[in-house]
Amino acid sequence: MEFALNHMSVARMGFAGLLRAASELGCIGVEVRSDLPGPLFDGMPAGDAGALARDAGLRLLALAEVSAFDDWTSDRRAQAQILMQTAAEAGAESIALIPRCDGGTGDLVMALRDLMPMLADHGLTGLVEPLGFTASSLRLKRAALDAIDTLDASATLRLVHDTFHHHLSGEPDIFAAQTGIVHISGVTDPDVQTSEMTDAHRGLIDGADRLCNLDQIERLLTAGYTGPFSFEAFSPDFHALPDPVGALRQSMEFIRTRGSAQAA
Template sequence: MQLRTALNHMTVPGMGYAAFLDLASRLGCVGVEVRNDIPGPLFDGAPAIEGGQMARDRGLRLLGLGQVQPFNDWTPDREREVAALIATAREAGAETISLIPRNDGTGTGNGERHANLRIALKAIRPMLDDAGLVALVEPLGFIRSSLRSKQELVETIEALDAADRFRLVHDTFHHTLVGGGALFAEMTGIVHVSGVSDTQVAVTRMEDAHRGLVDAADRLGNVDQVAALIAQGYDGPVSMECFAPEVHALADPEAALRGAFDFMSSQLAERAA
């Protein structure tokens, strides 16, 4: 089982863009995910075309550009946000954009939830067609999330005949929070991994701040989830996405990240043996 590692900028949000790329390159990552919700402008203010080239010069794919949230609250402002992110992604040569659902406890009722998702995807589809881009949609496992179910998302994408433009994010943290379920490896565009080792917090009370690096104390079953996805045919990138303050404060993130990736690779190799 070959682990194609990637790095999400949220894991090292205090690191400048060039240094982030250098780190990913030294770690042997296949690519990176860049975000607009960390301090500072995208690409540290460099033009998008230059930001994309900086990644490619280091042998890295610009796997994704995030994010628009909440994408499933479709308004003229949201349409402009999606259009702007698509335009930036095209200039940079990014492979995907990221769409995140409403996560404030509203829009969670069955009828409203389904309608809002369908309206947004139906409106975004022609925008992606025009740009030749794919959007990665990430269900969030929090109880307050307006899109928790991968099943609902897949059914909506298929109903719109839009599987060529939308892919799922399989996030091991959110998959655990929602109680597991079908994996949909064939619909998965990227896998996000992070670990929770705190034994005192109940799964239902886990938050982003608990999401650290993956190690032997992990409670999320990261290795099992990734192994199952690979067994079902997934061969895309596995991106480390950590929100924990203690990870953000690491003096030597390179050594810690290398250790996490090596741990996952060795565990996957054992399962494959």
């Protein structure tokens, strides 16, 4: 397995801290976010940020995010254009496309049709991430894949398999061949109902995990997925730990050892 680190998991660190943490953990790359306090890359020029990551032996897997992308407007298009330009300057591989999550509906095909040539012009992949929340306009990976197939866009658009959102959606299918990246996090609160789970419940994966992460990971690997598994922990309790890197290392070891035992 290859691991990666989403900046959300170490949200209290700056960009340089994210790179140090990922290097210490032996990750292959990082995902950088535009929704954290402070400017993207801590205000560093995108080209310099990309060079810093490459010097650390890390890939810039993705920049996140174009939010509510399926509510496609001129403002949304401008937001996407700016993010793509930044990603291209930094040498990032993809950008994240996040659907509406306000109870409204979106026009998925229209948005993706307009995004396709923009992504191609910048040499980027679009990572479409369904959200399992009931308020999401795109809950199922199957719906995203149907739109991608309609547009014959598999060379430009890939799915995000998020173990948290996969659990919330109740979707049974695993689309390993169409998946560009996997986000992993665990929920260990024994009292919260699935319908009440929020991002704040998302910590690391251990023996108390309720999202069946090990099963999801095994199914993806068995089906041929070879990409990175990126830690995306939102929990404020995890963020407040004095040694989040040590906790991440323990979770990695748990996944490797328990996953190997389960596969055997």
